[in-house]
Amino acid sequence: MEKDASDPDPSRQRNGFVGVLYGEFTDMLNDRVRYSVSLTESALTIQRISSSPGRTKVVFNLTDCVGCRAYRGPDSADVGAYFTAYFYPFKRRWMSAGVTRQRVEQCFRVALVQDPLANLQEAERWAHAIRDASARQAPRRDGVAYMEVRRPCRIMILVNPQSGRGQALQLFTGHIQGMLTEASVPYTLVITEHQNHARELVRKADLSQWDALVIMSGDGLLFEVINGLMEREDWQEAIQIPLGILPGGSGNALAASVHHYSQSPPAWNEELLLSCGFMLCKGLVGPMDLVSVHLASKQRLFSFLSLAWGFVADVDIESEKYRHVGAIRFLMGTLVRLASLRVYQGRLAYLPVKEAPKLSKGSFTTNHPPSTPQHPSLCSSLPCQFIPNTSPNQSSRHGTNSNHNTRTNSSNNAITTKRPQIESDSKTRAPVDSLLPDLDQPVPETWTVVKEEDFVLVLAIYQSHLAEDLWTVPGAMADDGLIHLFYVTAGISRPALLRLFLAMEKGAHLACSCPHLVYEKVTALRLEPITPQGMITVDGEVVEYGPVQAQIHPGIARLMCG
Structure with missing residues (x-):
């Protein structure tokens, strides 16, 4: 008994x-x-x-x-x-x-x-x-202020069936579908049909139908979703919807970062997918920084991962032809590009962090070449303040090419959610980039200007990982309010560059003490290519080639993490 x-x-x-x-x-x-x-x-x-x-x-x-x-x-x-x-x-x-x-x-x-x-x-x-x-026993990382999605969590899952090796849908049905059933998480599955399908969908969707948007793909589909949300008139509310990531591509940088932030042992492939699915079911949500990127054509994009020029961008895009082999495509692309290493001319300037937040034990220090002048910064991190979020209404859901699970009714037990106060332009309703002058104006004197004009690569990244097996910033957090800026100057040998990327698998690249590698923590930057041909990528997507500048907006998005 x-x-x-x-x-x-x-x-x-x-x-x-x-x-x-x-x-x-x-x-x-x-x-x-x-x-x-x-x-x-x-x-x-x-x-x-x-x-x-x-x-x-x-x-x-x-x-x-x-x-x-x-x-x-x-x-x-x-x-x-x-x-x-x-x-x-x-x-x-x-x-x-x-x-x-x-x-x-x-x-x-x-x-x-x-x-x-x-x-x-x-x-x-x-x-x-x-x-x-x-x-009540969800895994939490010390020092992170988490929120929790309402239960049951109604989620839209967007799957790109072409991502990675074209197995995203099979991975979802084989590993995630059953887990969501076990966790009693109702969802609608949306299969994207063309480029920018997800962007168009979330730009017009009634977001009150959903408690979270989850992407089962590589990083490119999340780039679409974030920019679709930021193009809405109600972007300040829209960007607050929790975003989840399930690795289904070949890079999976954000998924690897989310796994790393949970302080879990290293994982790859299906093990990484299982870890991200587990965190999705637990329903914890934390803040995530976004970076506003301005192009020469006046177009503005919002980025969650990286901005790259030179070697990294070349490898990312040129290795698309090896997509069928999965994550190893980046190694193949690296070896091909090393065989004919390019040097790019350009100008780089940035606003360094005056007092960078302390990173976790094991984080690294900056390596300054003698030619890099240092200037004080007038920038400080923007505070995050919190106000209650309204309860989603209970009207019926809809989606394109969707499979609907049964949704159960429940009272609103979502806890108070966070929304940072952001200065917004009264005409565009978009966040104001107060740190950035117009692209045709010189940068302020408080910025650091790099005199060296010959680069092998420039990489600005705001997550810990650049790919599943590239641990680029061991001390980074999704909401640390920092752009982690790396650049490699001309003169580095092919073996030395290869050693850097091999060391990056374990986050040990700065321990190589390479004199051509520079790392800075910044809040804004400008890049002006002089070499007439090349590629610039934002979150792995090719953008207009030419002058580009960016600034961070701390904690304005929300990320499902552990």
């Missing part, structure tokens, strides 16, 4: 057990096997009941739980009911010293009485308690 943990039980109290629920249930497949099950605020403890000493006890941390469901069995004559909890704990990889999240389910049969309805109610009580306790 089941026992409630709130009832006095001196034996359990003497053992230090302070629980939420306690019960005894049978195995799903064998009624002769019985378990004692106890639920606390932080763990589910399972112990097989037997007469032999030394009974095995298994403890599951609720931080690793994504959901629990109660149900009747397939046999109508069975009076019992069942509840199954789904966990994704870290376990050792097969034939490897590393660890990764692996799926574990625990199922129990409840047959306390001969009344099927009473047994089902008891199973539902346990499932509800486990879900509630696991929601």
